[in-house]
Amino acid sequence: MTSFVVRSIGNVLNATSLVSARYASDKALKLFASPRKGRYTESQREVIDSAIYQELNYQNLNIATYRWAGKNKTVLLAHGWESNTSRWDYLLHHLKAEDYNIIALDAPAHGQSDGKQFNALLYAEFINQVAQEFKPEVYIGHSVGGMACVFCLNKHKLPFAEKLVLLGAPAHFTGVFSRYKSMMGYNSRISKGLDKIVMERFGHSTDYFSAANFSSKFTLKGLIVHDKKDRIIPYEDALLFANRFKTAELLTTEGFGHSLRDPSLTPKIIDFING
Secondary structure (H helix, E strand, O other): OOHHHHHHHHHHHHHHHOOOHHHHHHHHHHHHOOOOOOOOOHHHHHHHOOOEEEEEEEOOEEEEEEEEOOOOOEEEEEOOOOOOHHHHHHHHHHHHHOOOEEEEEOOOOOOOOOOOOOOHHHHHHHHHHHHHHHOOOEEEEEOHHHHHHHHHHHHHOOOOOOEEEEEOOOOEHHHHHHHHHHHHOOOHHHHHHHHHHHHHHHOOOHHHOEHHHHHOOOOOEEEEEEEOOOOOOOHHHHHHHHHHOOOEEEEEEOOOOOOOOOHHHHHHHHHHHHO
16 A cells, blocks of 8 residues: 555544544554455465465364475474465475475465464464474564464474574564554554553553563574564564574674565575574
């Protein structure tokens, strides 16, 4: 959406909040959690055509998984917002060459997975279901996929997890939420209403959901990769992770953006997995 359209939607909801702050806040949260893209295009399907497809289930929602069988360790791949498993095409070739057993999944409301709404907590439960099925030792998450991996590993304490790679991952939900509110230009009625709904639905305030804070309890090895000029998730989030995730190393890039798909990074990720 263009900035004009975004601000126009924000203005409409702001006006609506004068009549019903709750209604406007509900609409704002639904908008926040509704991906506009992420389902497969025909060209993207070529990436997953060679995979073994299997559906798992969480609370009557089907989870689309894709496996490329190998004899080495099992690596789980979790994509980010408005994406799908095809985003890993640049990495799959290298993982296959190392004979890794690769398992990827589509997030809620993305790819071929069920759902119309998305949030990192639900994604974490999807990841847990996949992890219980395939027992991956290594987890690689891009953007909110990285955050969801942290949420999953923090809640479920998976004993077989050994390593975690975070690619441009947000350190805390508060920052993500604040940037959304600012982008839309929401007034204080909607802003407070959104925070209230999060508390009601998830039992905690927004600042509780800090992936960086959760990672402070991790003993598994971590690799934090973040670009200094990331326009989606600020580099400061990587510094927060690096400060708290004591068993992780920080790899800083410059000029690769939020996607971090530069070929020069792949050998470093492979070396980390192999180490």
